[in-house]
Amino acid sequence: GIQVEQSPPDLILQEGANSTLRCNFSDSVNNLQWFHQNPWGQLINLFYIPSGTKQNGRLSATTVATERYSLLYISSSQTTDSGVYFCAVERNYGQNFVFGPGTRLSVLP
Amino acid sequence: DTGVSQDPRHKITKRGQNVTFRCDPISEHNRLYWYRQTLGQGPEFLTYFQNEAQLEKSRLLSDRFSAERPKGSFSTLEIQRTEQGDSAMYLCASRRQGSTEAFFGQGTRLTVV
Numbered sequence: 001g002i003q004v005e006q007s008p009p010d011l012i013l014q015e016g017a018n019s020t021l022r023c024n025f026s027d028s029v030n031n032l033q034w035f036h037q038n039p040w041g042q043l044i045n046l047f048y049i050p051s052g053t054k055q056n057g058r059l060s061a062t063t064v065a066t067e068r069y070s071l072l073y074i075s076s077s078q079t080t081d082s083g084v085y086f087c088a089v090e091r092n093y094g095q096n097f098v099f100g101p102g103t104r105l106s107v108l109p
Numbered sequence: 110d111t112g113v114s115q116d117p118r119h120k121i122t123k124r125g126q127n128v129t130f131r132c133d134p135i136s137e138h139n140r141l142y143w144y145r146q147t148l149g150q151g152p153e154f155l156t157y158f159q160n161e162a163q164l165e166k167s168r169l170l171s172d173r174f175s176a177e178r179p180k181g182s183f184s185t186l187e188i189q190r191t192e193q194g195d196s197a198m199y200l201c202a203s204r205r206q207g208s209t210e211a212f213f214g215q216g217t218r219l220t221v222v
Contacts, residue, residue, distance in 0.1 A: 004151075031209055033210065033211070035213075040215065041198055041200075041215060041216045041218065042213070042214075042215045042216070043152075043200065043202075043213035045210055045212065048209050048210050050209075086151055086152075088151075088152075095165070096142060096154035096157055096165065096167075097142075097144075097152075097154065097211065098154070099151030099152050099153070100151055101150060101151050102151050
């Protein structure tokens with residue numbers, strides 16, 4: 001099956017710093033989503049981004065489907081950005097997501 | 110949309126007991142998914158439904174696990190004869206058929222002692 005890798009596994013930042021999280025996947029996909037899991041376990045949708053670039057406030061994401069990777073950028077980080085960021089892919093719409101292992105982000109005040 | 114709702118949020122049970130979790134999807138979402146997440150890992154797919162039909166089951170879903178969605182609305186996940194290795198967060202997600210995004214509930218955290 002498809003494999004998803006994420007890097008770095010852990011990231012510690014001072015408030016206000018910028019960061020880039022990476023997701024590599026082993027095969028072509030029709031769907032890619034980034035999620036943020038908050039300390040209470042809730043998975044929050046950040047981006048649906050199978051290709052191209054999107055921005056939402058301080059967050060933006062880019063997926064280069066031909067090279068099988070996606071990047072999540074967090075600018076001017078805040079303590080509320082702390083948590084685990086997951087990349088999840090689908091080979092075909094409607095099938096199950098395959099999640100990466102996540103990047104655990106800690107933003108210090 | 111009121112979001113995907115899961116109940117209970119936390120469950121502590123003794124080894125060997127049966128437990129049942131409930132998931133209420135976003136209304137009009139005909140696809141419903143169950144995932145399991147162990148500590149420090151990403152969620153892993155267990156099974157999914159389209160309306161009341163269970164279309165796919167992961168090899169992770171042993172014969173002690175059963176899921177139902179009898180009327181195509183809410184779903185239940187039952188674990189029989191729980192083992193310590195069943196301790197995990199159980200996540201439910203739903204989506205509208207043809208939609209690109211799935212939405213997750215807050216999960217049920219199971220602890221088997």
